Amino acid sequence: MKLSSIRRRILIFLIPLLFVVWGVFSAIVYNLTEEELYETHDAQTFQLASVIAQLQGDTISPEHLDEHHVIGDYFVVIRDASGNDIYKSSDKVVLPKTLKPGVQEIEHGRDDWVVWNFPGQKTGQHYIIGVIFDEAIELADQTVATVSIPLALVLVFSIIATIFIVKRGLRPLTALSETLATREPGNLGKVTTEKQADELVPIVDSLNMLFDKIEEHLAREQRFIDDAAHEIRTPLTVVKAQCQVIERDALDDATRLRFDNIIEGVDRATHLAAKLLEHARAGQDVHKEITEHDLLPVLQESLAQQAHAALDKNVELQLLQSEHVEAVVDPEDLGAVLGNLIGNAIRHTPSDGEVIVVLERRDDHIQLSVEDSGPGVPEEYREKVFERFFRMPGQSSSGAGLGLSITQTLCRRNGIEISLGKSERLGGACFVLKLKK
Known part of the structure; x- marks a missing residue:
């Protein structure tokens, strides 16, 4: 029975x-x-x-x-x-x-x-x-x-x-609790009602309705951020285009200073809008299928994209591993993660500094490290740097405070474990990515 x-x-x-x-x-x-x-x-x-x-x-x-x-x-x-x-x-x-x-x-x-x-x-x-x-x-x-x-x-x-x-009789409730506890934060898929106890079916149905409402709310929020970012970028582009028509050399010193501040403000607002759009896109496609890919081309392309910024600042940028290694990851997401981490390392590394990317095989995972010779991140701020719009006290470099938040979102979507510590080689910050084989 x-x-x-x-x-x-x-x-x-x-x-x-x-x-x-x-x-x-x-x-x-x-x-x-x-x-x-x-x-x-x-x-x-x-x-x-x-x-x-x-x-x-x-x-x-x-x-x-x-x-x-x-x-x-x-x-x-x-x-x-x-x-x-x-x-x-x-x-x-x-x-x-x-x-x-x-x-x-x-x-x-x-x-x-x-x-x-x-x-x-x-x-x-x-x-x-x-x-x-x-x-x-x-x-x-x-x-x-x-x-x-x-x-x-x-x-x-x-x-x-x-x-x-009683413990044996309540096993279906315990199983449901364990199923919900092991779910990823972004997994809002329906919980199956098959093989559920009669008393739990209404609860599971209510949970599924709640998940649908949450998913719908998040989708509206992401669409709003996406639309807002697009709408903001258009007038900013127009403002900057109009400013560039003005002959800067014909302005007096005071007006030239105000003109430069306007251009700088427009650039920062444009950068923020781009980051907001990137953040919205990072939260989408949570359930897309991920397969194994070769990491070396992604690493080489990411370093090539940041080479100009490193050259302008006279920062040595190098990859310490050149063999082909495969891992379960989305190449576009990994490229965005590396772009954020390498760009962040270059910004916070002083001139004549060094930024390295290390690829290592481990027993149960593939490890990627981005290290720099900058001042590093104090231990009390190593968790907070992944929060949206967080900027460390006394930080002089520009930024919207969204790059590392986007990076963490993309890592979660790909099952990548990210952590921040101190570089033993260079003495600065060291971001470690653990990818599934």
Whole structure:
């Protein structure tokens, strides 16, 4: 039978188990209690038989008595109306001359006794039966023990069994939780309702509806950024074109300074719009298929694109690995990542500095490193540099603060692990990329 319901799954396992536990431990309690009752009954029967035998002038051997009892545990006394003992089964206990009718406790030597005094209705005789106190309470103790110990075991076993069955019954919920916990942040695909418990289907459906709404909202946000970036770039291009028509040399010094500031502001705004557009595109196509590609052409092209910037700043730019290595990555995304990292390293490296790109094979991944001889990044800022619009205090170089955020987004899309540390070779910053083989 298919257990599609968590409730049914738990009940089907738990109820039969409780019946089994109840049956087993009831049998144990019955056997233990029966054994103790039989022992007590045997001792009392032996005492009664001994009294009858003595009244007939005979005796019974104590070897027939159960080993748990001794002859001195019981006594029988018959008294006449004057208080004289007509019959005594044992001289071990000396009774007071007067005993009130009914049950009472007396102390003799080191032992406590429970004594029953039954007056006769016709002869006035008293029939006295005594049992040592320990023997009187032994049956109660044994009965309590034989009941409480198995019940305690039943309780412990039931708790353990219940925990196990509930854990097993809630396994579909645990599996769903693990599925959601291992999802990538950008994965908003639907969660399948196949093989889900009946109680979880409405939850999964609600989650899928929420994922659809989030995906739709993110798509609108990305379209807005894309459209805004396009709309911003067009008037900026027009403004810059109009400024370039003006003859700069014909302006006085103060006007020339304001003119240069306008050109610089337009360039920065254009750069920001380009970065916003790049950021929007980086968040798109999250689920596109990625296959293995040769990294060497991508590295060579990325260095070639940054060679002019390095030459202008007199920064030595080199690749320390020239063999063909394949990794699971999108070449365009990797090119954008390397372009951001190499360009960032050149900007922050002083003149006559050095920037190197290192490609290494590791046991379980391919490692790419971009290192520079610049001032590096203090440890307290190494996580924050990947945040949008973050700029380190005292930083003099221009930038929109989006390059590393875009880089991290592209790395996540390609399953690349990126980290920032200190370069052991050059002493500056070292960005490390770990690519899947």
